[in-house]
Amino acid sequence: MSYTVPDVSSLPALSDPLETAKRLAAYRAIDENVDFKNDKVIGIGSGSTVVYAAERLGQYLKDLKYTECVSKFICIPTGFQSRALILDNGLKLGTVDNYPEIDVAFDGADEVDTNLQLIKGGGACLFQEKLVSTSAKKFIVIADHRKQSPHYLGTNWTKGIPIEVVPAAYVRVQNDLKKLGAHKIVLRQGTPAKAGPVVTDNNNFLIDADFGQLEDPKSLYFKILTLVGVVEVGLFIDNAERVYFGNSDGSVTHADRK
Numbered sequence: 307m308s309y310t311v312p313d314v315s316s317l318p319a320l321s322d323p324l325e326t327a328k329r330l331a332a333y334r335a336i337d338e339n340v341d342f343k344n345d346k347v348i349g350i351g352s353g354s355t356v357v358y359a360a361e362r363l364g365q366y367l368k369d370l371k372y373t374e375c376v377s378k379f380i381c382i383p384t385g386f387q388s389r390a391l392i393l394d395n396g397l398k399l400g401t402v403d404n405y406p407e408i409d410v411a412f413d414g415a416d417e418v419d420t421n422l423q424l425i426k427g428g429g430a431c432l433f434q435e436k437l438v439s440t441s442a443k444k445f446i447v448i449a450d451h452r453k454q455s456p457h458y459l460g461t462n463w464t465k466g467i468p469i470e471v472v473p474a475a476y477v478r479v480q481n482d483l484k485k486l487g488a489h490k491i492v493l494r495q496g497t498p499a500k501a502g503p504v505v506t507d508n509n510n511f512l513i514d515a516d517f518g519q520l521e522d523p524k525s526l527y528f529k530i531l532t533l534v535g536v537v538e539v540g541l542f543i544d545n546a547e548r549v550y551f552g553n554s555d556g557s558v559t560h561a562d563r564k
Protein backbone atom coordinates (compact mmCIF):
# COMPACT_ATOMS: atom_id res chain seq x y z
CA MET A 307 0.00 0.00 0.00
CA SER A 308 1.32 3.44 -0.81
CA TYR A 309 2.38 5.78 2.00
CA THR A 310 0.89 9.25 2.57
CA VAL A 311 2.43 11.93 4.80
CA PRO A 312 0.21 11.99 7.93
CA ASP A 313 -1.88 15.07 8.49
CA VAL A 314 -0.68 17.05 11.51
CA SER A 315 -4.24 17.38 12.86
CA SER A 316 -4.76 13.61 12.90
CA LEU A 317 -1.62 12.62 14.80
CA PRO A 318 -2.16 10.73 18.07
CA ALA A 319 -0.55 12.47 21.07
CA LEU A 320 2.77 11.10 22.33
CA SER A 321 3.00 9.89 25.95
CA ASP A 322 4.96 13.02 26.94
CA PRO A 323 2.99 16.25 26.20
CA LEU A 324 6.25 18.18 25.75
CA GLU A 325 7.31 15.79 22.99
CA THR A 326 3.89 16.22 21.38
CA ALA A 327 4.42 19.99 21.43
CA LYS A 328 7.90 19.72 19.91
CA ARG A 329 6.69 17.36 17.19
CA LEU A 330 3.77 19.60 16.24
CA ALA A 331 6.03 22.66 15.99
CA ALA A 332 8.57 20.79 13.88
CA TYR A 333 6.05 19.20 11.52
CA ARG A 334 4.29 22.53 10.98
CA ALA A 335 7.61 24.24 10.30
CA ILE A 336 8.57 21.71 7.65
CA ASP A 337 5.11 21.69 6.06
CA GLU A 338 5.00 25.48 5.79
CA ASN A 339 8.60 26.31 4.91
CA VAL A 340 9.98 23.70 2.58
CA ASP A 341 9.40 24.58 -1.04
CA PHE A 342 9.28 21.07 -2.47
CA LYS A 343 9.52 22.31 -6.05
CA ASN A 344 12.40 24.77 -5.74
CA ASP A 345 14.47 24.04 -2.63
CA LYS A 346 17.62 22.00 -3.05
CA VAL A 347 19.66 22.38 0.13
CA ILE A 348 18.18 22.05 3.64
CA GLY A 349 19.94 22.68 6.96
CA ILE A 350 19.15 20.31 9.81
CA GLY A 351 20.12 21.47 13.31
CA SER A 352 20.76 19.69 16.59
CA GLY A 353 18.83 18.85 19.75
CA SER A 354 15.68 16.97 20.63
CA THR A 355 13.15 19.12 18.72
CA VAL A 356 14.86 18.98 15.36
CA VAL A 357 14.61 15.18 15.51
CA TYR A 358 10.98 15.65 14.47
CA ALA A 359 11.92 17.96 11.57
CA ALA A 360 14.19 15.26 10.11
CA GLU A 361 11.45 12.69 10.78
CA ARG A 362 8.94 14.82 8.84
CA LEU A 363 11.30 15.11 5.86
CA GLY A 364 11.72 11.33 6.04
CA GLN A 365 7.93 10.98 5.82
CA TYR A 366 7.83 13.17 2.70
CA LEU A 367 10.60 11.05 1.20
CA LYS A 368 8.43 7.92 1.57
CA ASP A 369 5.36 9.54 -0.01
CA LEU A 370 5.51 8.89 -3.76
CA LYS A 371 4.07 12.34 -4.47
CA TYR A 372 7.24 13.86 -3.00
CA THR A 373 9.88 11.12 -3.33
CA GLU A 374 11.48 12.46 -6.48
CA CYS A 375 12.14 15.96 -5.13
CA VAL A 376 12.97 15.01 -1.53
CA SER A 377 15.43 12.35 -2.67
CA LYS A 378 17.34 15.15 -4.41
CA PHE A 379 17.49 17.37 -1.33
CA ILE A 380 20.96 17.78 0.13
CA CYS A 381 20.76 18.06 3.92
CA ILE A 382 23.50 19.91 5.77
CA PRO A 383 24.08 18.86 9.39
CA THR A 384 25.19 20.98 12.34
CA GLY A 385 27.13 18.24 14.09
CA PHE A 386 27.44 14.54 14.77
CA GLN A 387 23.89 13.98 16.07
CA SER A 388 22.39 15.92 13.21
CA ARG A 389 24.41 13.95 10.64
CA ALA A 390 22.98 10.72 12.09
CA LEU A 391 19.44 12.15 11.94
CA ILE A 392 19.83 12.88 8.24
CA LEU A 393 21.18 9.42 7.45
CA ASP A 394 18.66 7.59 9.68
CA ASN A 395 15.80 9.24 7.80
CA GLY A 396 17.19 8.18 4.42
CA LEU A 397 18.09 11.74 3.40
CA LYS A 398 21.14 12.83 1.42
CA LEU A 399 24.03 14.35 3.32
CA GLY A 400 26.12 17.35 2.25
CA THR A 401 28.53 19.81 3.82
CA VAL A 402 28.74 23.59 3.83
CA ASP A 403 31.98 23.27 1.83
CA ASN A 404 30.09 21.65 -1.04
CA TYR A 405 26.84 23.57 -0.59
CA PRO A 406 27.60 26.99 0.92
CA GLU A 407 24.15 28.33 -0.01
CA ILE A 408 21.35 26.73 1.97
CA ASP A 409 17.73 27.35 0.95
CA VAL A 410 16.17 26.83 4.36
CA ALA A 411 17.54 25.68 7.73
CA PHE A 412 15.65 24.32 10.76
CA ASP A 413 16.97 24.24 14.31
CA GLY A 414 15.91 24.36 17.95
CA ALA A 415 16.73 27.03 20.53
CA ASP A 416 17.28 27.31 24.27
CA GLU A 417 15.50 30.66 24.58
CA VAL A 418 13.82 33.07 22.18
CA ASP A 419 13.18 36.69 23.08
CA THR A 420 10.44 38.96 21.80
CA ASN A 421 12.71 40.20 18.95
CA LEU A 422 13.53 36.61 17.92
CA GLN A 423 17.07 36.83 19.24
CA LEU A 424 18.16 33.42 20.46
CA ILE A 425 20.30 31.63 22.98
CA LYS A 426 21.57 28.38 21.48
CA GLY A 427 24.32 25.90 22.27
CA GLY A 428 22.72 24.05 25.19
CA GLY A 429 23.52 20.88 23.25
CA ALA A 430 27.11 22.02 22.59
CA CYS A 431 26.75 22.40 18.80
CA LEU A 432 26.70 26.15 18.46
CA PHE A 433 29.55 26.84 16.02
CA GLN A 434 28.23 24.57 13.27
CA GLU A 435 24.69 25.67 14.04
CA LYS A 436 25.74 29.28 13.44
CA LEU A 437 27.59 28.29 10.26
CA VAL A 438 24.48 26.60 8.87
CA SER A 439 21.85 29.10 10.07
CA THR A 440 23.76 32.10 8.69
CA SER A 441 24.36 30.30 5.38
CA ALA A 442 20.61 29.83 4.93
CA LYS A 443 18.33 32.16 2.99
CA LYS A 444 15.66 31.34 5.58
CA PHE A 445 16.33 30.22 9.15
CA ILE A 446 13.34 28.67 10.91
CA VAL A 447 13.40 27.85 14.63
CA ILE A 448 11.29 25.17 16.30
CA ALA A 449 10.75 25.05 20.03
CA ASP A 450 8.36 24.09 22.77
CA HIS A 451 6.60 26.75 24.85
CA ARG A 452 9.26 26.71 27.63
CA LYS A 453 11.67 28.47 25.28
CA GLN A 454 9.54 31.58 24.75
CA SER A 455 10.96 34.37 26.85
CA PRO A 456 8.50 36.85 28.35
CA HIS A 457 10.89 39.60 27.31
CA TYR A 458 14.69 39.38 27.69
CA LEU A 459 17.03 36.47 27.01
CA GLY A 460 18.40 35.06 30.25
CA THR A 461 14.95 34.88 31.88
CA ASN A 462 14.09 31.24 31.14
CA TRP A 463 17.57 29.99 30.23
CA THR A 464 19.63 30.71 33.34
CA LYS A 465 22.58 28.39 32.73
CA GLY A 466 24.44 31.17 30.95
CA ILE A 467 25.40 31.97 27.39
CA PRO A 468 27.20 29.04 25.75
CA ILE A 469 30.56 30.12 24.31
CA GLU A 470 32.80 27.84 22.25
CA VAL A 471 36.49 28.44 22.97
CA VAL A 472 39.83 27.12 21.81
CA PRO A 473 41.04 24.85 24.66
CA ALA A 474 44.39 26.65 25.05
CA ALA A 475 42.55 29.92 25.76
CA TYR A 476 39.85 28.82 28.21
CA VAL A 477 41.37 30.38 31.35
CA ARG A 478 42.10 33.62 29.54
CA VAL A 479 38.53 33.76 28.16
CA GLN A 480 37.07 33.05 31.61
CA ASN A 481 39.07 35.97 33.05
CA ASP A 482 38.01 38.25 30.20
CA LEU A 483 34.34 37.26 30.65
CA LYS A 484 34.61 38.24 34.33
CA LYS A 485 35.86 41.68 33.24
CA LEU A 486 32.88 41.96 30.86
CA GLY A 487 30.56 41.47 33.86
CA ALA A 488 29.60 37.78 33.85
CA HIS A 489 28.19 36.75 37.26
CA LYS A 490 28.91 33.07 36.93
CA ILE A 491 31.33 31.36 34.55
CA VAL A 492 31.49 27.59 34.19
CA LEU A 493 33.64 25.38 31.98
CA ARG A 494 31.02 22.86 30.85
CA GLN A 495 31.75 19.40 32.19
CA GLY A 496 30.96 16.05 30.59
CA THR A 497 30.37 14.28 33.92
CA PRO A 498 28.96 11.76 34.68
CA ALA A 499 29.32 10.44 31.10
CA LYS A 500 32.86 11.80 30.76
CA ALA A 501 35.29 13.00 33.38
CA GLY A 502 36.57 16.39 32.29
CA PRO A 503 35.25 19.12 30.03
CA VAL A 504 32.79 18.71 27.18
CA VAL A 505 34.67 18.64 23.87
CA THR A 506 32.65 19.97 20.94
CA ASP A 507 32.42 18.45 17.44
CA ASN A 508 35.18 20.95 16.54
CA ASN A 509 37.46 19.80 19.40
CA ASN A 510 36.87 22.96 21.42
CA PHE A 511 35.66 23.61 24.98
CA LEU A 512 32.45 25.30 26.07
CA ILE A 513 32.06 28.00 28.67
CA ASP A 514 28.63 28.93 30.05
CA ALA A 515 28.67 32.56 31.13
CA ASP A 516 25.72 34.00 33.03
CA PHE A 517 25.17 37.71 32.38
CA GLY A 518 21.66 37.77 33.87
CA GLN A 519 18.87 39.19 31.72
CA LEU A 520 20.12 40.59 28.41
CA GLU A 521 18.68 43.97 27.54
CA ASP A 522 21.08 44.37 24.63
CA PRO A 523 22.13 40.92 23.42
CA LYS A 524 23.59 42.31 20.18
CA SER A 525 26.26 44.48 21.81
CA LEU A 526 27.15 41.73 24.30
CA TYR A 527 27.46 39.30 21.40
CA PHE A 528 30.09 41.45 19.69
CA LYS A 529 31.99 42.08 22.93
CA ILE A 530 32.29 38.35 23.63
CA LEU A 531 33.09 37.43 20.04
CA THR A 532 36.12 39.72 19.96
CA LEU A 533 37.78 38.01 22.97
CA VAL A 534 40.88 36.13 21.92
CA GLY A 535 40.15 32.38 21.94
CA VAL A 536 36.40 32.66 21.37
CA VAL A 537 35.29 30.67 18.33
CA GLU A 538 31.58 31.50 18.44
CA VAL A 539 28.95 32.72 20.88
CA GLY A 540 25.56 31.10 21.48
CA LEU A 541 23.69 34.33 20.83
CA PHE A 542 21.99 34.19 17.43
CA ILE A 543 21.35 37.80 16.53
CA ASP A 544 19.00 38.93 13.72
CA ASN A 545 19.22 35.41 12.32
CA ALA A 546 15.86 33.64 12.82
CA GLU A 547 13.15 34.59 10.38
CA ARG A 548 10.34 32.73 12.09
CA VAL A 549 9.95 30.71 15.30
CA TYR A 550 7.33 27.99 15.78
CA PHE A 551 6.30 27.28 19.37
CA GLY A 552 4.53 24.06 20.28
CA ASN A 553 2.15 24.89 23.13
CA SER A 554 0.93 22.72 26.01
CA ASP A 555 -2.68 22.81 24.72
CA GLY A 556 -1.62 21.16 21.45
CA SER A 557 -1.65 24.37 19.43
CA VAL A 558 1.29 25.79 17.48
CA THR A 559 1.92 29.52 17.30
CA HIS A 560 4.58 31.37 15.40
CA ALA A 561 6.39 34.67 15.65
CA ASP A 562 8.10 36.49 12.78
CA ARG A 563 11.12 38.79 12.79
CA LYS A 564 9.97 42.39 12.60
Ligand SMILES: O=C(CO)[C@H](O)[C@H](O)COP(=O)(O)O
Nearest residue numbers: 353354355414427428429431
Ligand atom coordinates in the same frame (compact mmCIF):
# COMPACT_ATOMS: atom_id res chain seq x y z
O1 LIG B 1 21.36 24.79 20.42
C1 LIG B 1 21.15 23.60 20.48
C2 LIG B 1 22.21 22.59 20.57
O2 LIG B 1 23.46 23.18 20.75
C3 LIG B 1 19.75 23.10 20.45
O3 LIG B 1 19.14 23.50 19.27
C4 LIG B 1 19.03 23.65 21.64
O4 LIG B 1 19.74 23.23 22.81
C5 LIG B 1 17.59 23.17 21.71
O5 LIG B 1 17.54 21.82 21.98
P1 LIG B 1 16.17 21.05 22.24
O6 LIG B 1 15.42 21.07 20.96
O7 LIG B 1 16.61 19.67 22.68
O8 LIG B 1 15.47 21.78 23.35
